Amino acid sequence: MSELWQLSATALAAAVRSREASAVDVAEAHLDRALRWNDQVEAFLHLEPEEVRRQAREIDRRIAAGEDPGRLAGVPVAIKDNLCVRGQPATCASRILEPFVPPYDAHVIERLRVKGAVLFGKTNLDEFAMGSSTENSAFGPTRNPFDLERTAGGSSGGSAAAVAAGLAPLALGSDTGGSIRQPAALCGVVGMKPTYGLVSRYGLIAFASSLDQIGPFGRTVDDAALLLEAVGGADARDATSAGVPVPDLRRPGDVKGLRIGVPRECFGEGLAPDVRALVERAIKDLGKAGARIEEVSLPLSVHGIAVYYIVAPSEASSNLARYDGVRYGLRGDGKDVEEMFSLTRGEAFGPEVKRRILLGTFALSSGYYEAYYGRAQRVRAAMRHEMEECFKKVDLLASATTPTAAFALGEKTDDPLAMYLSDVLTVTAPLCGVPALSLPCGRTAAGLPVGLHLTAPRFGESVLFRAARAAEQMLPPFAWPPEPPR
Amino acid sequence: MAIDPAEVLRIARLARLKVEPEEASRLAKDLDRIVGHIDSLRAVKLPEGAEALTYFGKDVHRPDDARGCLAKDDALRNAPMEDGDFFLVPKIVDKEES
Numbered sequence: 001m002s003e004l005w006q007l008s009a010t011a012l013a014a015a016v017r018s019r020e021a022s023a024v025d026v027a028e029a030h031l032d033r034a035l036r037w038n039d040q041v042e043a044f045l046h047l048e049p050e051e052v053r054r055q056a057r058e059i060d061r062r063i064a065a066g067e068d069p070g071r072l073a074g075v076p077v078a079i080k081d082n083l084c085v086r087g088q089p090a091t092c093a094s095r096i097l098e099p100f101v102p103p104y105d106a107h108v109i110e111r112l113r114v115k116g117a118v119l120f121g122k123t124n125l126d127e128f129a130m131g132s133s134t135e136n137s138a139f140g141p142t143r144n145p146f147d148l149e150r151t152a153g154g155s156s157g158g159s160a161a162a163v164a165a166g167l168a169p170l171a172l173g174s175d176t177g178g179s180i181r182q183p184a185a186l187c188g189v190v191g192m193k194p195t196y197g198l199v200s201r202y203g204l205i206a207f208a209s210s211l212d213q214i215g216p217f218g219r220t221v222d223d224a225a226l227l228l229e230a231v232g233g234a235d236a237r238d239a240t241s242a243g244v245p246v247p248d249l250r251r252p253g254d255v256k257g258l259r260i261g262v263p264r265e266c267f268g269e270g271l272a273p274d275v276r277a278l279v280e281r282a283i284k285d286l287g288k289a290g291a292r293i294e295e296v297s298l299p300l301s302v303h304g305i306a307v308y309y310i311v312a313p314s315e316a317s318s319n320l321a322r323y324d325g326v327r328y329g330l331r332g333d334g335k336d337v338e339e340m341f342s343l344t345r346g347e348a349f350g351p352e353v354k355r356r357i358l359l360g361t362f363a364l365s366s367g368y369y370e371a372y373y374g375r376a377q378r379v380r381a382a383m384r385h386e387m388e389e390c391f392k393k394v395d396l397l398a399s400a401t402t403p404t405a406a407f408a409l410g411e412k413t414d415d416p417l418a419m420y421l422s423d424v425l426t427v428t429a430p431l432c433g434v435p436a437l438s439l440p441c442g443r444t445a446a447g448l449p450v451g452l453h454l455t456a457p458r459f460g461e462s463v464l465f466r467a468a469r470a471a472e473q474m475l476p477p478f479a480w481p482p483e484p485p486r
Numbered sequence: 487m488a489i490d491p492a493e494v495l496r497i498a499r500l501a502r503l504k505v506e507p508e509e510a511s512r513l514a515k516d517l518d519r520i521v522g523h524i525d526s527l528r529a530v531k532l533p534e535g536a537e538a539l540t541y542f543g544k545d546v547h548r549p550d551d552a553r554g555c556l557a558k559d560d561a562l563r564n565a566p567m568e569d570g571d572f573f574l575v576p577k578i579v580d581k582e583e584s
Contacts, residue, residue, distance in 0.1 A: 103560035210541075239546045306524040317501060324502070326573050331566035337578045338502065346504025354503060355516055358494065361501040362517070375527050377538035382530075384539060417519050 004029035006480075009075045009169040009223040013116075016074035019063060023074030027056035027118055030076045034121065034167040040484045041152075042142050043162040045081050046089050047121030052076070055118045062116075069116030072230055076120035077112055078162045078171035082129055083214070084203040085109050085119055092205050093137035094127045096329045096348035106203020107238065108172060108214055108231040115230045120168045123158030127350045128320065129179055129207045131155050132422045135413050136352040143409070144187060145481035146448055150406040153183030156217070160187040163217045165481060170227045171217040176208050177308050178401075178426025180215045181438040185401035185451025188440045188478065190224045190468070191217045195458050196433035197242030199228075200235030208315035209240070211308075211430040219478045221439060221468045225249035228461070247462040253469030256290035260467070261394035263298045266425055272404040274444040279400040282441040282452045285474045286398065286467070296390055296397070300383045304427040307383065309420055310363050310376035311431070317360030320353070355416060380431050387432040391457040396467055399425055401438040401451030425453060434458050437468050441475050489518040 004012070004026050015021040031049050038044050059074045079085060082092045084102035086109075091097045105113070112119060126136035134142040134157035142157040144150040145165040152161040156173030160183035163171050173180040175193035184191025192215045199214045206212060216227035232246035262283060267276065287293040325331030325344035332347050334340030349357070363372035390397070403424060412419040429436035434455055441452035452471060456464035491510040494517065498505040505513065558571070567574040 100564050103556060103563055210539075236548060300530070303527060303530055306527050309520060310524055310527075321502075325566055326575055327561075328564035329566070334576060337576045340576050341502040342504040345502060346506075349503070354505070355513060355520075357501050357503060358497050358505075358513060359517055359520060361497045362489070362493075362521070365497065365500060371528075372524070374538055376524075377540070378532055378536045379527055379530050381537055381539035382532055416516050417523060420520070 005033050005166045007169065008220050009072070009218060009226055012075050012169060013071055013073050016059065016063070017068065023056040023059035023118065024053065026074050027052050027076060030120065030168055033165075034162070037165050037167055037484050040143065040148055041145055041161050041165055041167070042140055043123055043158040043165065043167055044078070044121045045091060045093065045124050045139055045158065048088070051088070052118060052120055059116055059118065071115050071226065072112065073116035075117050075170060076168045077117045077227070078120050078123050078159055078168040079109070080125055080156050080159050080171070080173045081122035082125060082174060082205040083109065083172060084205070085122070088122060090122070090205065091139075092128045093125045093139055094348070094350065094353070095138045096323050096344070098330065100328050102203070104203065107200035107235045109203065111231045117230070123156070123162055123171060125158060126155035127353050128205070128316070129155040129174055129176055130316070130352050130356055132178070132182055132419055133407075133409070133412065134158065135409065136350055138350055141409055144406045146188065147406065147446075150408055150448070151186065153186035153406065155179040157183045159217050160184050160189055160191060163187070163189045163219060169219065170223055172214060172227070172231070173217055174204055174212055174214050175430060176211045176312060177430060178423045180217065181401050181426050181436060181451070181453060182423065184217055184438045185440070185453070186406040186449065188443070188449030189217055189219050190221055190437065190439045191215065192224050192228060192437040193429060193435060194228060194232060194461065195242070195435045196430070197240050198244070198246065198435070198459070198461070199232045200238040200241045202235055202237040206319040208312040209319060210315060211312060213430065221465060221472045224437070225465050244459065247459065249461060249465040251462060251466045253466060253473050255286050255467050255470045258291045258396060258463070258467060259394040260286055260291045260293050261296035261390060261397045262293060263296055263301065263397055263399060265298055265301050266399035270403050270421075270424070271400060275400050275402070275404060275450050278442040278444075278450045279452055282471060282475055283398050286471055289470055289474060291467075294394065296394060298386055298390060298428070300379065300386050301428045303379055304383070304431060305420055305424055307376045307380050307431055308423070308427040309359070310372050311380065313356040313360035314363045314373050315360070317357045317364065320357055323348075352416070383428065384432045387428070387434065388457070395456070395463055397455040399453045401425060401453040405444045405446070405448035405450055429455050435461050435464055437464055439468050439472055439475070440478065441471070443479070489514050489521055
C-alpha cells in the first residue's frame with residue numbers, strides 16, 4: 001500500500017470523501033514530509049502546520065456531518081507566494097513585501113476553499129516571478145529534488161519542487177514567459193499555462209498583465225486537470241477574465257486523427273542532444289498512437305525572447321510602480337516623498353527586478369517608446385496571426401519545454417541574457433495568449449527529467465489535456481526523486 | 487543604441503529607483519547587452535500597416551454601481567505609517583510654495 005503522500009490528488013480526494021482516510025491523516029503525511037525535506041529543497045517560504053491542521057480538521061468535521069466538501073476534499077495544495085491568501089504572508093520572494101499580509105483571498109484561493117482543498121503553505125519563486133531558476137528569490141534558491149546542486153527552474157520553482165518531492169500533490173503557480181512549464185519540465189512533473197483569460201488573476205500580484213496567467217502543477221495529467229477545473233472560470237473582478245467556463249478536461253486520452261505540428265524553429269541549435277532525443281521519441285510515440293505528425297514553421301517565433309524582454313519588463317515597470325513605501329511593504333527613509341520613493345525601491349528590490357524596471361522604463365520612455373514597445377507589440381501581433389494560421393492546419397504543436405535539463409545553481413546568475421534564453425521555447429505561448437502544457441517524457445543519462453511541451457489554440461484546453469493524457473500513457477511514468485539524506 | 491552609466495541614472499530617476507554609481511556601470515553593461523539582443527526586432531519584416539497587439543479580450547464594462555471594497559482598517563493594516571484614517575507620507579509640498 002502506498003503512503004498517503006505518494007497518492008495522486010484524485011486518489012486522495014476519493015479516499016477522504018469515502019472516509020478511507022481522514023483529511024488530518026493526509027495533512028500530517030504531507031507535513032511530516034515537507035518539514036523534513038524543506039531544509040534541503042527550500043520549496044516553501046512559509047508553512048504553518050497548525051493552520052494546515054485546522055483546515056484539515058474542518059474538512060473532517062464536514063464529512064462527519066454528512067456534507068461533501070468538494071472534489072478536492074482534504075487535498076493539500078501548495079500556493080506560489082505571489083498569490084494572496086488572507087492572513088498569510090505574500091512576499092513575492094521580495095524584501096519589499098516581507099511585512100505584507102494580504103487582507104483578502106485571491107479568486108483561485110476562494111475557489112480552492114469552496115472545493116474543500118487544504119491550503120498548504122506558500123512556495124518560493126524568483127522575486128516578483130522574474131527569473132528562470134528561483135535564484136532571484138530574496139530568501140535563497142529552491143533546489144531540484146533530483147539533484148540538489150541544480151535549479152528547480154523558475155519562477156514557480158518552489159511549487160514544482162514541492163510536487164516532485166511529494167511535499168504536496170498539487171500546487172498553483174503563475175506563468176508569464178514559462179514560469180510554470182519550465183520548472184515543471186526541470187522537476188519532472190506536469191505544469192500547465194491556461195489560455196489568457198481562463199483563470200481570474202484577482203489576487204495574483206501583477207508582473208506583466210498582458211501575459212500573466214495562473215495554472216496548475218501535478219504529478220499526473222489528471223491531477224493538473226482537476227486543479228485547473230477547480231480554479232478556472234469567469235470572475236468579474238478581473239477585467240481580462242474571458243468569462244468562459246473551463247471546458248471538459250476529463251475526456252480519455254486519445255490522439256487518433258489529431259494533427260500535431262512540430263515547429264522546425266524549436267529544434268535548432270541550442271537544443272541539447274539528450275533533450276532532443278527524448279522529445280523526438282515522445283513525438284514519434286504520438287505518431288504510433290495515431291496522431292498525424294507534420295513539420296510546420298513559425299518563422300516569427302525566433303523573435304520571441306526579444307519581444308518578451310521588451311513587453312514583460314515594460315509592463316513590470318508600470319505594475320511595480322505601486323511599491324513606493326506608502327500603502328504596503330517596506331519604507332525607506334528620505335527627507336521628502338520623492339527621496340523616500342527612490343530609497344525604498346532602491347534598497348528593497350533585488351538586482352534582477354531593478355534590471356527589468358530599468359529596461360521597461362527605458363523601452364517606454366519618451367523617444368524610445370515607438371522603437372521598442374510599439375515595435376515589439378507589432379511583432380507580437382504578427383506572431384499571434386502566424387500562430388492562428390498554423391492552427392488552421394494542425395490541432396496541436398509539440399516541442400521540448402526547455403533547451404536543456406536542469407542547469408547547475410550559479411551557472412547563469414552572472415549572465416542575465418543566458419538566463420533569459422532558457423525561456424526560448426516557452427515565451428511564444430503567453431505572447432500569443434494560447435494554452436500550453438509540459439509533461440515529463442523521460443530522463444537524461446544523469447537522471448534529470450525532460451519535458452515535452454504541447455501547445456493548443458486559444459481555449460483548446462480540452463484537446464490539450466486529451467493529447468497530454470494519451471502521451472502520458474505511452475511515456476515512462478512519474479518516478480520519485482531520491483530520498484533526502486536524513 | 488548604447489546604454490552608458492549616465493543613461494542608466496537618467497532612467498533610474500524616471501523609475502524613482504535609487505541606483506549607486508558603481509551599480510550603474512554594471513547595470514549599463516547588462517542592459518546594453520540585452521538591448522543589443524532586442525534590437526534584432528528592427529530587422530523583422532512586417533506587413534505594411536501591421537497593427538500593434540493591444541488586448542486579447544473584448545472591451546469590458548460593468549454597470550456604474552457601488553460595490554463592496556476593502557474596509558478602511560484592512561486597507562490601512564499593511565501601511566508603513568498611518569493615523570487610523572489616512573496613509574502618512576513625508577512632506578510633499580514646501581511651505582514657501584503652499
